[in-house]
Amino acid sequence: MSVSDHPLRTRNDAIFERLVPFLVTAPWHRDRLDLRPFGLAIAADHVIDPTHTRSETFLRRLSVLDRLTFGPEGMPMPPWVFYHAAEIPGAIFGFAHRVETLPEPLARRLELTSGETGLMPVSMYIAIPTRARRRSWIGHNLASLNRVLPELKLRRLASISKAVALKVFRCERQVGAVQWDSPALFVHSRFGPLELLTAWTPAHAEPATLTYEWVVTDERLRSGMGDPGVTLPRPPAEFEVAGNDPAAMQALQTRIESGERFVMPGPPTRGEDGAFRVPITQVDESGRT
Amino acid sequence: MDAMHEGLDSFFVISPSEGGFDLDCRHRVDPLRVDASPFLDLIQRLDELVKGPVDRVLPRWAFYDCAELPGAVAGFARQARDLPDHTRMLMKVAPRYQGPVPLSQAAVIPMVEPGSWHVYVVASLDRVDAGLAPPDLAAATIVMALRGLGATTGYAAVPWGSPVLAALAPLAPLELLTAWTPAHSEPATMTCRFAVAAEPGRETSPPATMWIAPDDHDGQRRLQSGLESGGRYEVVGSPGPDGVGLHEVSSP
Numbered sequence: 001m002s003v004s005d006h007p008l009r010t011r012n013d014a015i016f017e018r019l020v021p022f023l024v025t026a027p028w029h030r031d032r033l034d035l036r037p038f039g040l041a042i043a044a045d046h047v048i049d050p051t052h053t054r055s056e057t058f059l060r061r062l063s064v065l066d067r068l069t070f071g072p073e074g075m076p077m078p079p080w081v082f083y084h085a086a087e088i089p090g091a092i093f094g095f096a097h098r099v100e101t102l103p104e105p106l107a108r109r110l111e112l113t114s115g116e117t118g119l120m121p122v123s124m125y126i127a128i129p130t131r132a133r134r135r136s137w138i139g140h141n142l143a144s145l146n147r148v149l150p151e152l153k154l155r156r157l158a159s160i161s162k163a164v165a166l167k168v169f170r171c172e173r174q175v176g177a178v179q180w181d182s183p184a185l186f187v188h189s190r191f192g193p194l195e196l197l198t199a200w201t202p203a204h205a206e207p208a209t210l211t212y213e214w215v216v217t218d219e220r221l222r223s224g225m226g227d228p229g230v231t232l233p234r235p236p237a238e239f240e241v242a243g244n245d246p247a248a249m250q251a252l253q254t255r256i257e258s259g260e261r262f263v264m265p266g267p268p269t270r271g272e273d274g275a276f277r278v279p280i281t282q283v284d285e286s287g288r289t
Numbered sequence: 290m291d292a293m294h295e296g297l298d299s300f301f302v303i304s305p306s307e308g309g310f311d312l313d314c315r316h317r318v319d320p321l322r323v324d325a326s327p328f329l330d331l332i333q334r335l336d337e338l339v340k341g342p343v344d345r346v347l348p349r350w351a352f353y354d355c356a357e358l359p360g361a362v363a364g365f366a367r368q369a370r371d372l373p374d375h376t377r378m379l380m381k382v383a384p385r386y387q388g389p390v391p392l393s394q395a396a397v398i399p400m401v402e403p404g405s406w407h408v409y410v411v412a413s414l415d416r417v418d419a420g421l422a423p424p425d426l427a428a429a430t431i432v433m434a435l436r437g438l439g440a441t442t443g444y445a446a447v448p449w450g451s452p453v454l455a456a457l458a459p460l461a462p463l464e465l466l467t468a469w470t471p472a473h474s475e476p477a478t479m480t481c482r483f484a485v486a487a488e489p490g491r492e493t494s495p496p497a498t499m500w501i502a503p504d505d506h507d508g509q510r511r512l513q514s515g516l517e518s519g520g521r522y523e524v525v526g527s528p529g530p531d532g533v534g535l536h537e538v539s540s541p
Binding site: 028029032033050051052053055056059077078079080081082083084085087088089090091128129130131134137138140175177197198200201202203204205206211213250253257 | 303304306320321322323325326329345347348349350351352353354355357358359360361398399400401402403405407409410438444446466467469470471472473474475480482513517
């Protein structure tokens with residue numbers, strides 16, 4: 001796939017030269033998804049059917065991607081969670097490198113053995129639909145090997161994978177949960193202001209988690225990919241919440257539970273103590289600042 | 290719905306951010322609120338009690354991200370004060386807690402196709418101790434969850450020997466989608482789809498023409514091969530001493 005074959009403009013168009021898109025979806029969903037997101041064709045043999053035994057190798061490699069991205073201290077997904085909480089109800093989109101053209105040292109780091117062929121996924125975005133609003137999806141895993149394999153120059157791979165995935169899923173509203181001190185905040189904030197549904201989340205394994213939602217548009221997806229032609233309006237920050245300040249998170253949660261509304265208008269900055277400072281702005285009933 | 294099991298209250302853990310349902314239940318728990326935490330602790334404790342021995346405990350983040358936010362966790366509960374001491378101890382109910390204690394739960398996830406829901410996790414306390422909850426509680430919980438959410442089609446993935454399959458099978462014929470599932474941690478897992486009937490179990494099933502035992506991995510692989518070659522099969526009736534009964538709808 002050449003960049004000139006589709007209208008995508010990103011901060012790293014070379015990704016489309018080096019990698020190929022893939023989609024894991026059960027047969028009962030396939031016709032409801034967009035297999036030419038932004039004109040980028042997903043080859044028929046790169047649409048992986050998780051109910052078929054021939055998919056076993058590729059699905060095992062997704063687990064490797066998950067583990068290498070998040071490491072032993074992360075929240076790795078056992079294969080049964082992949083199956084139950086992604087492949088049956090939702091879908092997985094990402095980019096893959098052809099195993100045959102990976103340099104041998106990189107292949108070893110990806111736990112590939114000599115003679116293996118096919119696709120090695122290097123990014124994935126996992127999402128499942130929500131119950132009431134049509135075309136609303138919850139993203140629960142965004143993995144990228146950009147930092148693990150700097151030699152491949154996969155800068156912005158996570159953002160680009162998420163943007164194209166949401167287009168594949170025909171998503172019109174996205175919900176997600178992310179920790180206040182997670183670098184993933186940089187990725188999610190590229191898509192524009194994010195409204196906060198929670199600021200302190202005991203329902204999650206990490207209570208210092210925020211839950212966000214945003215309305216998906218092509219313009220915001222292009223912004224997420226780093227299209228130089230798109231500039232999103234962002235309200236100025238009114239205050240900041242530090243990524244290591246649970247009291248501030250709990251105070252904000254109290255205000256959310258009392259009916260006040262807030263957005264995270266842009267990316268965090270890093271304070272002198274090394275902790276993230278996450279910008280926050282109050283909005284009114286209509287979502288205006 | 291509350292009359293389904295006398296003395297038990299139905300509950301839904303469900304996010305209001307996804308729009309409203311006119312849910313018929315006694316307790317509605319909002320996972321976006323801090324005060325939901327004690328009940329969510331009990332949800333997780335029930336899962337640990339039932340699933341612990343098979344190492345299939347759902348991480349708390351997966352309950353939140355993959356069930357409570359997009360779908361629901363529904364089940365039956367009893368007030369803490371009405372539970373025997375040994376049940377409160379088993380469930381690790383805090384001494385001052387006065388709210389409902391879940392005795393069963395089904396985590397369900399909506400699917401892309403409107404009306405279709407995936408039954409993700411099922412747990413009921415009778416699997417820990419038969420005297421702690423009615424024996425058909427798991428099946429009643431699945432039915433209550435799916436019907437409460439307006440589901441027309443259910444999906445599930447369960448190991449061939451799982452008690453959850455025994456709960457599902459009497460509800461309706463289960464269209465087999467996989468019989469041997471390497472994508473799952475336990476390949477001896479079947480995936481199925483079924484109609485959510487107004488009166489579950491009333492539909493007449495055809496007689497079984499073949500049987501698959503939980504440990505018959507060769508048979509499960511042959512059946513999977515048949516599915517991948519275009520064959521269609523249904524699980525019919527409750528599992529018996531010979532295994533799970535199947536009806537061949539069409540040959541590969």
